[in-house]
Amino acid sequence: MLKSFEEVIIPDSIEYSLIEKLDTNKLPGHIAVIMDGNGRWAKARGLTRVEGHKVGAESAKKITEHCVRLGIKHLTLFTFSSENWSRPVREVNTLMDMLHKNLLTQKDLLLKNNIRFSVLGELSKLPGKLKKSISETIKYSSEHTGMNLHLALNYGGRTEIIDAVKKIIDDGISSQKINEKKFRNYLYNPDLPDPDLMIRTSGESRISNFLLYQMAYSELEFTDVLWPDFRLKELLGALVNYQERDRRYGKV
Numbered sequence: 001m002l003k004s005f006e007e008v009i010i011p012d013s014i015e016y017s018l019i020e021k022l023d024t025n026k027l028p029g030h031i032a033v034i035m036d037g038n039g040r041w042a043k044a045r046g047l048t049r050v051e052g053h054k055v056g057a058e059s060a061k062k063i064t065e066h067c068v069r070l071g072i073k074h075l076t077l078f079t080f081s082s083e084n085w086s087r088p089v090r091e092v093n094t095l096m097d098m099l100h101k102n103l104l105t106q107k108d109l110l111l112k113n114n115i116r117f118s119v120l121g122e123l124s125k126l127p128g129k130l131k132k133s134i135s136e137t138i139k140y141s142s143e144h145t146g147m148n149l150h151l152a153l154n155y156g157g158r159t160e161i162i163d164a165v166k167k168i169i170d171d172g173i174s175s176q177k178i179n180e181k182k183f184r185n186y187l188y189n190p191d192l193p194d195p196d197l198m199i200r201t202s203g204e205s206r207i208s209n210f211l212l213y214q215m216a217y218s219e220l221e222f223t224d225v226l227w228p229d230f231r232l233k234e235l236l237g238a239l240v241n242y243q244e245r246d247r248r249y250g251k252v
Contacts, residue, residue, distance in 0.1 A: 018236035022070075026243045028196030030074035031067065032218070034210055035060060037202030037226030050094050055228040057102060061109065064149060066232055068113045070239075074148045074193060078210050082122065082156035096127050099153070103133040107140060114146030120188035121155035122163075150192060157212030160188055187213065194218065197242045201227040201234075217249050 035056060042052030060077055067075045079099065085092060110117055117137050126134070134153075164186035168178065184190050195211060195218040203224040207215060221238045223230070 012233075015233050015236060018233065018240055021240050021243075022236070023243055024071065027070060027072065027239065028219075028242060029072070030076070030193050030195045030197075031072055032076040032078070032195035032198045032211055032215070033063070034078045034198070034200040034208060035227040035230075036200060036204055038228060040202065041226040041228040049091055052228060053095060053098060057098065059228055059230050061106070062231055063235055064109070064115070064147075065113065066235055068115065068147050072147060074150065074195075076120075076150040076152060076192070076195065076211070078155065078208075079151045080121075080153050080155070081209065082154055082159055083209070085154075096130055100127070100130045100133050103130075103137045107137070110137070110141045110144065110149075114144045115141060116144040116146065116148050117141040117151075118148065118189060119151050119153050120160075120192065121153040122159065123153065125154050150189065152210065155188075155210070157207075157209045161213055163188075184213075196247075197221060197238065199223070199235075199238050201225055201230050217247070219245055219247065 038052035038056040039049045040052075041055065042049050060079075064075060064077075080095060084095075109115070117140075119134050119138070123131060123134065164183060167186045168183070173182070192214065194214045194216070197220075198207065198211070198215055198218045199221045200207070201223055203222070205222045207220070211218075219242055221241060223234060223238065225234050
């Protein structure tokens, strides 16, 4: 049983039963999450999409804290895709502003939990103040040695692969010298390990251009729960399901 959870929260009966099932030796080292359903959650309650994003941000904070306590080494959150620019301008601007403000206000979260922060995506296209807050947060947490929190911002898996190919060509590397290790060095974050588990909320069963290269052998977990409602119980359930799977990586 995970004693650290009891030190921070009092789990309800369902959460407690799930905690009891967890094997701390079989937890995923890297969890990637497609945080989907903020808009539908808000619409069902007669709220604006922005309100849904605000509650979704609270879910992201809670799940981050729970992953720290579980001992997860890497957590990657799909925060804003390269396709999300097609959303209404007001919504996009609000999201960019929320991200900027959250980075400024969540430094205590990173410090308290010893979290190291990083970002992957085409950052050059982000607003100036957001790029500045990202840079400051990365620098602020650079010496932290606990969990690694990665935000995928203006990220697209196909674009990442294409950008890597372009860099390889620009560096004049011959095809004979290209292998998986060499190629990975040209991805947005070469040190990011492949996800062991990818979770997508809201009932959609697709990966939506997320970490296409890295998820070759990831276990996929799809849940009908909308992201603003995804909390400890749902995370524990996904982890229990993960531990029941037999990962063979193409072998017998």
